[in-house]
Amino acid sequence: xxxxxxxxxxxxxxxxxxxxxxxxxxxxxxxxxxxxxxxxxxxxxxxxxxxxxxxxxxxxxxxxxxxxxxxxxxxxxxxxxxxxxxxxxxxxxxxxxxxxxxxxxxxxxxxxxxxxxxxxxxxxxxxxxxxxxxxxxxxxxxxxxxxxxxxxxxxxxxxxxxxxxxxxxxxxxxxxxxxxxxxxxxxxxxxxxxxxxxxxxxxxxxxxxxxxxxxxxxxxxxxxxxxxxxxxxxxxxxxxxxxxxxxxxxxxxxxxxxxxxxxxxxxxxxxxxxxxxxxxxxxxxxxxxxxxxxxxxxxxxxxxxxxxxxxxxxxxxxx
Numbered sequence: 001x002x003x004x005x006x007x008x009x010x011x012x013x014x015x016x017x018x019x020x021x022x023x024x025x026x027x028x029x030x031x032x033x034x035x036x037x038x039x040x041x042x043x044x045x046x047x048x049x050x051x052x053x054x055x056x057x058x059x060x061x062x063x064x065x066x067x068x069x070x071x072x073x074x075x076x077x078x079x080x081x082x083x084x085x086x087x088x089x090x091x092x093x094x095x096x097x098x099x100x101x102x103x104x105x106x107x108x109x110x111x112x113x114x115x116x117x118x119x120x121x122x123x124x125x126x127x128x129x130x131x132x133x134x135x136x137x138x139x140x141x142x143x144x145x146x147x148x149x150x151x152x153x154x155x156x157x158x159x160x161x162x163x164x165x166x167x168x169x170x171x172x173x174x175x176x177x178x179x180x181x182x183x184x185x186x187x188x189x190x191x192x193x194x195x196x197x198x199x200x201x202x203x204x205x206x207x208x209x210x211x212x213x214x215x216x217x218x219x220x221x222x223x224x225x226x227x228x229x230x231x232x233x234x235x236x237x238x239x240x241x242x243x244x245x246x247x248x249x250x251x252x253x254x255x256x257x258x259x260x261x262x263x264x265x266x267x268x269x270x271x272x273x274x275x276x277x278x279x280x281x282x283x284x285x286x287x288x289x290x291x292x293x294x295x296x297x298x299x300x301x302x303x304x305x306x307x308x309x310x311x312x313x314x315x316x317x318x319x
């Protein structure tokens with residue numbers, strides 16, 4: 001007689017799946033007439049699971065995949081997918097009242113917690129990393145040559161920053177135990193610790209650029225925007241009334257002087273200035289972070305008569 005593990009034929013066993021879990025149900029609440037709860041209260045929330053194909057859950061949530069049959073390995077709700085325990089109909093009715101099985105599956109698929117395997121997690125991490133590096137490489141240039149860096153150089157610089165942050169964190173802990181609260185405070189700088197999948201690639205890329213600019217493992221600077229600014233000549237010599245007063249001992253063109261001085265103070269480089277009839281026109285480069293302030297200045301001072309036109313979103317070296 002062959003010896004083996006007995007597996008009941010009525011259990012559905014699935015392997016190589018991505019699980020989506022959701023805890024649903026309500027705890028027992030005694031009516032107001034009862035001062036004491038019963039001896040055996042109703043159980044708490046139950047966990048429901050669905051079995052999906054790998055990488056299909058994110059495609060469904062991102063509206064890429066619309067066919068439910070391409071997402072689910074089997075159209076059913078489980079209490080435990082690994083053990084093949086299908087959720088009883090009574091439990092589903094209590095946890096999801098007045099919902100069909102398909103509606104319950106969609107609810108779990110869209111709002112449940114995704115359990116991913118190691119391979120899928122590594123693939124998602126690699127995808128996010130490539131996206132972050134591509135964004136950073138497209139926004140930073142060498143400040144001297146104005147040429148962009150390759151993605152390999154950016155990735156190497158970020159890896160160096162993450163290693164440096166880990167070493168610095170370890171040294172900070174050892175110094176803190178030795179010196180205690182007498183340790184001198186240092187200026188807080190953005191610390192790059194590596195890519196994570198819990199944050200968007202765009203937000204991580206912005207933080208990575210701040211860290212690269214702060215620590216300069218390689219010479220980097222933000223790409224500048226090329227703008228064309230037009231303003232009536234009658235307004236140029238007027239005082240910049242809306243700007244705050246400059247601190248004593250400083251020479252801030254954006255906070256004092258004429259409207260023209262304030263506009264030129266926002267520009268890193270002025271390529272040309274011309275007067276065309278009753279309008280003054282300037283073309284030059286502006287840091288991306290200064291665009292909002294410049295646009296607000298033009299709108300407030302010219303009352304809609306001036307204009308800021310973006311000629312190029314990112315200016316690098318001339319081809």
